[in-house]
Amino acid sequence: MEMNKRDGAAKIPGTNERETELQLKYIEDCASLIRQKYPSGMTYFIQNEGCQMNNLQTETVAGMIRDMGCTPADSEENADVVIFNTCTVRENANQKIYGRLGRLKSVKRSHPDMKIVLFGCMMQEEHVVKKIRQSYRFVDLVFGTHNMHKFPELFLHSLHSDSQIIDIWTDSDQIIEGLPVDRKYSFKTGVNIMFGCNNFCSYCIVPYVRGREKSREPQAILREIEDLAAHGVTEVMLLGQNVNSYGKTLETPVTFASLLREVEKIDGIKRIRFMTSHPKDLSDELIDVMSHSTKICHHLHLPMQSGSSRILKLMNRHYDKEKYLNLVSKIRTAVPDISLTTDIIVGFPSETEEDFRETLEVVEKSNFDTAFTFIYSKRTGTPAARMEDQVPEDVVKERFGRLLNLVQEKGRENSSRFTGTVQEVLVEEENREQGLLTGRTEYNLLVHFPGDKSLIGSYVKVRMDECKGFYYFGSIPEEN
Ligand code: 5AD
Numbered sequence: 431m432e433m434n435k436r437d438g439a440a441k442i443p444g445t446n447e448r449e450t451e452l453q454l455k456y457i458e459d460c461a462s463l464i465r466q467k468y469p470s471g472m473t474y475f476i477q478n479e480g481c482q483m484n485n486l487q488t489e490t491v492a493g494m495i496r497d498m499g500c501t502p503a504d505s506e507e508n509a510d511v512v513i514f515n516t517c518t519v520r521e522n523a524n525q526k527i528y529g530r531l532g533r534l535k536s537v538k539r540s541h542p543d544m545k546i547v548l549f550g551c552m553m554q555e556e557h558v559v560k561k562i563r564q565s566y567r568f569v570d571l572v573f574g575t576h577n578m579h580k581f582p583e584l585f586l587h588s589l590h591s592d593s594q595i596i597d598i599w600t601d602s603d604q605i606i607e608g609l610p611v612d613r614k615y616s617f618k619t620g621v622n623i624m625f626g627c628n629n630f631c632s633y634c635i636v637p638y639v640r641g642r643e644k645s646r647e648p649q650a651i652l653r654e655i656e657d658l659a660a661h662g663v664t665e666v667m668l669l670g671q672n673v674n675s676y677g678k679t680l681e682t683p684v685t686f687a688s689l690l691r692e693v694e695k696i697d698g699i700k701r702i703r704f705m706t707s708h709p710k711d712l713s714d715e716l717i718d719v720m721s722h723s724t725k726i727c728h729h730l731h732l733p734m735q736s737g738s739s740r741i742l743k744l745m746n747r748h749y750d751k752e753k754y755l756n757l758v759s760k761i762r763t764a765v766p767d768i769s770l771t772t773d774i775i776v777g778f779p780s781e782t783e784e785d786f787r788e789t790l791e792v793v794e795k796s797n798f799d800t801a802f803t804f805i806y807s808k809r810t811g812t813p814a815a816r817m818e819d820q821v822p823e824d825v826v827k828e829r830f831g832r833l834l835n836l837v838q839e840k841g842r843e844n845s846s847r848f849t850g851t852v853q854e855v856l857v858e859e860e861n862r863e864q865g866l867l868t869g870r871t872e873y874n875l876l877v878h879f880p881g882d883k884s885l886i887g888s889y890v891k892v893r894m895d896e897c898k899g900f901y902y903f904g905s906i907p908e909e910n
């Protein structure tokens with residue numbers, strides 16, 4: 431689907447339109463070189479690791495390579511170009527990439543023209559780039575999070591050259607609008623509203639690899655969503671590391687709640703989601719907008735990270751256990767049917783059994799529909815990595831197991847409240863099990879049900895017959 435071509439409308443402050451034009455020109459240059467060098471066509475395989483924001487950048491690079499005339503390959507072994515967008519939030523994400531590169535090395539031996547491209551968060555780390563320079567010479571092109579828009583220019587150089595090209599920026603104050611995007615679904619999509627992060631949670635590498643927080647201008651966001659709606663998108667997910675602080679750094683500051691009010695006015699948009707909310711910045715204004723909106727989904731992802739006030743302080747989260755619990759109860763009072771989800775880290779340095787029990791207590795009281803649980807991962811360069819008293823692995827694993835049991839039990843219990851109800855779902859795709867469609871309720875619950883695939887992309891009333899934990903089996907009621 432192609433929908434992001436700019437329409438010559440007025441310039442938006444803070445954006446670099448000349449850079450967009452330049453890169454669109456490089457896409458054309460790549461296209462004509464590819465036609466010459468690969469007369470039977472060039473294929474690509476692109477893979478995303480990490481969060482939804484990364485995924486949107488993956489879809490942008492996919493849009494650019496598609497516009498160069500390349501077509502998707504069925505596997506990475508058969509592709510002429512293999513592209514990985516990397517994540518570094520936890521060490522296992524890094525290990526995964528090194529593993530895949532190890533396997534690709536032998537594939538490239540029998541396919542020497544293959545181009546291997548790495549970009550994204552992991553590439554913003556000096557020690558990673560050093561390792562690629564020294565031990566992964568067969569990687570052709572490396573760039574980071576701040577210059578992703580330069581992919582066409584860098585790829586053109588790479589097509590002309592056999593040497594390894596590495597271009598990493600440490601930060602950028604530019605926002606590049608209007609690049610092509612190859613979206614997975616034609617009816618729902620993510621929309622970046624801001625980039626970077628200023629929070630510096632002590633365990634987190636994101637501020638170092640994504641740079642300082644910068645918001646897109648509301649006009650640019652609204653214009654993009656209007657354009658998406660005009661092309662059939664009905665559900666948007668507004669994306670940022672901390673959407674609750676959206677707009678604070680703009681020349682004319684605006685609040686996230688006021689942006690939501692404007693998005694709500696756009697015809698054709700039926701559902702609005704957003705991610706991620708930091709509890710310290712979740713305003714009463716936002717809760718009020720959510721409670722009055724007919725389009726904002728009643729689902730809130732509110733990472734708690736820990737239930738211990740002592741650990742939250744060490745994490746630099748700027749809230750404590752009581753404030754988190756109060757926030758949960760305030761939201762539930764204003765939006766009684768809200769579905770709450772969260773992220774929790776186990777084994778932060780110095781976490782005691784007592785601290786951990788407070789995490790269990792908050793899980794017990796908060797009634798999350800889903801909680802994503804993570805074992806603390808030491809990230810070089812963050813303050814927590816320098817903290818003494820790292821928790822032994824066997825203790826962390828034991829706590830992690832207990833937490834997982836509780837969140838699964840609570841999740842099942844909470845999700846089952848919809849059993850027997852009829853919910854409106856947006857039908858997303860055909861399920862692997864033949865004949866079943868998969869849709870999502872406004873509460874972000876998945877439901878599989880029999881139906882015709884012509885329903886994909888539309889809203890259908892589905893009865894939630896059987897709760898399977900974090901998903902349901904359902905059916906379309908007769909009268910539908
Ligand atoms: N170790 C473990 N989990 C982490 N997260 C972020 N940094 C780390 C880390 N160093 C988790 C947080 C965040 C989610 C996206 O990843 O819970 O909310």
Ligand code: SF4
Pocket residue numbers: 479480481482483484516517518519551636639640
């Ligand atoms: Fe991973 Fe964080 Fe980068 Fe997202 S922003 S890809 S979670 S490191």
